[in-house]
Amino acid sequence: MFSGGNSFKLPYAPSEFMDSNVLDSLFDSTTSVSSTTSSSSRTKESFQKRLLKRKRKPTQLPMLDPDTVSLRSLEEFVGDLRKTNKRLSLPRLSSVSELLSPMRDRVLNIMCTQKSTTTIHQDLKLQTNKKSLLPTSAIKKFRCSTWSETCDETLKQTMSEHEVERQNVIYELISEEEKIVENLGLAQRVYRNGMKTLNILSDDELKKIFGPLEDILPLHEDLLYRLKPKYGASIDAVGNIYLEWFQRIRSSYVSYCSNLINAKELLDQKRQNVRVEDYLQRCTDSGFSRKLDLWDFLDQPRSRLMKYPIVFKRIQKRTKDGHEDKRILLETINFVEELIDDVSQAISAALCTNVIQRLIYTSDEQKNSLINKQTKLLCQGELKNTRGQKLHVFLFEEILLFTRIATRNDVKCYQLTNYPIPIELLLIEDLEDGCKIQELNTGSFSRTLSGTKQARNVFRCSTIENNSSDGRITSITLQARDVYDKQQWIQAFKNVKNIVEITKNSILK
Known part of the structure; x- marks a missing residue:
């Protein structure tokens, strides 16, 4: 079986699970055929080395002995564990109200993380190289804050500096009317209709909190329709429009503002309800509310009414003498101040009634x-x-x-x-x-x-x-x-x- 003094050949390949005793017995059986010399011991050592080298590495992770773990082996073990892939799970939505922030923002943030860094860098590079597809006028309209930034330069050059300031104040007045229409619409659609759809509050409670809101909103929408000019155009007069409008809203405004006392008290009481507080907090955290509370939306008609005299005086001060709007604005100021007095008296009477009804006599x-x-x-x-x-x-x-x-x-x-x-x-x-x-x-x-x-x-x-x-x-x-x-x-x-x-x-x- 031997072809030389230092090499031999087994009739079969040794198993990888063979222990040292079997190897010794096998070696002894083969060496009994040949003479016992000093080369046999060297052959046995070389055979054991070659046989151990042929063993396969275990496929499973090694079990670490806490007494013999080194820093290098620990790093390799932890590194292998970190290579496991994890599925990205999205949070489940249990109700319609969870579509509002912060749950909505959380879902969007998780989805946005799936974009690769390479794609983001490519998009940024393309955006910096491309020219903006929006026209200059559209960008100017989006960023403008005064009338002088929106009007045609040719029209602006035909006006005096005093008239430009007057148009800026009128533009500010109309911008505030746009905001109050938007805010009252949000209060009606998102807050009132939302809590009604989800059965958070009863119809009677919603009526007490929101009052005659459905009567106030159409009045402001009609005013905005009559005031709002074409983009960049000037407005010659606003006094007559507001004077007629204040005469129409007198009874509705007194009724709405006098209800605010009871509305605020009931709203604070209902906040103790977990569902009510959760819905209102989600709405406040959402982007559409601009961090405003429901009470901020409900109180806007009253607070806006108190600011009208100041804005009208600014417009009248910048209106040239002899202009018809200068006289009508003075009448409008007097009328709106009378309306403010009526609203204040109605609110004070409602507050007195509320306090007197809650007195306890010992x-x-x-x-x-x-x-x-x-x-x-x-x-x-x-x-x-x-x-x-x-x-x-x-x-x-x-x-x-x-x-x-x-x-x-x-x-x-x-x-x-x-x-x-x-x-x-x-x-x-x-x-x-x-x-x-x-x-x-x-x-x-x-x-x-x-x-x-x-x-x-x-x-x-x-x-x-x-x-x-x-x-x-x-x-x-x-x-x-x-x-x-x-x-x-x-x-x-x-x-x-x-x-x-x-x-x-x-x-x-």
Whole structure:
């Protein structure tokens, strides 16, 4: 079987699973045929080396012994695991509302990551080399912010600088009308119709929150249709258009704005519902809302009405003498100011009704016949008494109420803490900072007054002793938040006292 002294040939190929004992026995059986020499040991060593080299590498990942792992072997092992491919899964949408951001933005971001870097670089390179296919006029129209940027240069050269400024203000006026039409449309389509379709709120709740919105939106659409000129053209007059429009919207605007008080309160209450808050938050996070809340859309007609006189005065100031629009704009300003007064009175009456309906009396002696007659709330806010308790104070036209906020059946209410003071009997005393107050009691406020820190922003409300009808003397010391807050309250007290004196004198005459 041997062809030489140092080489031999097996009748079969050794198995890769053969252990060292089998190899030794096989070698011993073959060496028994030949003579035992020193070359046999060398042949055995070379045979074992060649046989071990012929073993195949295992296909599976090696099991690492924690005692013998090296840094290199660990890197190779982790690198092999990272080479596994993972499928990209998109989030599932469980409702229509999830199509709104942030879920929509998340889906789009995941889909956008599938683009390769090479394709993006190629697109950028092509965009930089190509010329824009949009005409210059279209780009100018998209970026413009004033009328002078949109008009024809030939038309602009025929106008004076004063007239160009007037056209810019009119253009700003029309741009604001476009925004309010768009925002009211979003409030109706996305918010009201969306919550109705998804059964988030009932029809009665939606009617209370949105009020006569379907009556306000067509009025603004009609105004925009009558105002909006052709692109780049000038507008000669706007006063007559607005004067007729304000006369048409008077009743609708008073009704809509007076409903805002109850709408805001119901909206805040319904935000406690998880579905309502989730839907409103998704709408706010979406791009179409421009980070505006639903209340911002609902309050736009009222806030826009308050700005009309300022814009009309700017237009009238830039209108040349003798122009018909200069006289009509003055009439329009007077009319819109009267409309603002009507809206303010309606809102104040609705607010008074809302507050009075939520009053809680701890005793029958706190009930005063003047409370239910109030139609104007002059001032309200938070003040502290001598015990450091927070009080919510209401200054009506004829009476002053001291309350604290309470909750009854998940409804915000106002519980009276002191006897009401009629304005006719009210006496206001402005206390200096650091003064000593006799009616001190336990509490943070009393410790502040009696300790090293000086008392600041303090005043006293009391009744006139001789004029008290039932002999009861009411006195309460209050602390404002800061100097500015204290001045506002003192001034409000002076104004309401003057109104009462004027009314009293007119009756006596």
